[in-house]
Amino acid sequence: MKRLSFGNITPEELLEFFDLSQDEHRLILDIDGIEISEDIRDKFINLIAENEMELDRYLEEELKMLFIAPILNSISFKCNGVKLWLERELCLERDNLSIYGKTDFMLAKGWMKPEKPFFFIQEYKKSIPNGDPKWQLLAEMLVALEQSDDKDEILGSYIFGRYWYFIKLSKIDNRYIFSTSESYDSLKIDDLEVIYKNLQAIKRLYCEHKK
Numbered sequence: 001m002k003r004l005s006f007g008n009i010t011p012e013e014l015l016e017f018f019d020l021s022q023d024e025h026r027l028i029l030d031i032d033g034i035e036i037s038e039d040i041r042d043k044f045i046n047l048i049a050e051n052e053m054e055l056d057r058y059l060e061e062e063l064k065m066l067f068i069a070p071i072l073n074s075i076s077f078k079c080n081g082v083k084l085w086l087e088r089e090l091c092l093e094r095d096n097l098s099i100y101g102k103t104d105f106m107l108a109k110g111w112m113k114p115e116k117p118f119f120f121i122q123e124y125k126k127s128i129p130n131g132d133p134k135w136q137l138l139a140e141m142l143v144a145l146e147q148s149d150d151k152d153e154i155l156g157s158y159i160f161g162r163y164w165y166f167i168k169l170s171k172i173d174n175r176y177i178f179s180t181s182e183s184y185d186s187l188k189i190d191d192l193e194v195i196y197k198n199l200q201a202i203k204r205l206y207c208e209h210k211k
Contacts, residue, residue: 006101023179031197079207092143117144120156133158141169
C-alpha cells in the first residue's frame, strides 16, 4: 500500500490515484449583497498597517497568529451545525492507497469529531519554496469528497504569505475538476475586503444548506 501524507504530497502522486483536472475558467464566488461594516474595515486597515513591514519575515506560526487569525476571527463561522476545527486528522484508505494528515483549518459538522467537511484552509506558508499548499489542500478536499455520500463539490482556500486563493473541487462520476480564483493580496484593503466577502459567501452557502 502506498502511503501519502498531506504535508509531502506532489501533483504527480495525486494524479497517479485520482482523475483530476483543472477548469480553465476562474472561480468567482457569489458575494452579491454581502456588506462590510466600517468597524471591520477599520480593523483591517489597522491590521495591514501593523503587519505589512513584517509579514514577509514571519515564521509560519507568527503569520497564522498575528495576521491570518484576526481575519478569520472577524467572522463567526458557527451556523447550521457547522463549526471550526483546527489540526484535525483526516484519512482515506482504499485499494493500494492510504492518504492522511492533519488539516490546518476545517469547517464541518460534528460534536466530538468533524463530520461532513464543508470548507478547508491549507496551508499557511510564507512563500512557495517552503511548500505548495495548493496540492495539500486538493488532497484534503479529495479525501473529503471521497468519503461523502451527499456532496459533489467542496470549497477551500490556500495561502502563500500575503496571497489568498480560493478553490472549488467538483466530482463528476469518478472524475474531479477544480477551479481556482485569482490571487488576492491581503495587504491591500480592497483585496482583503474581497477575501472577507468570499469567506462570508462560503458561510452563506452552508447556512442555507439543508443537510
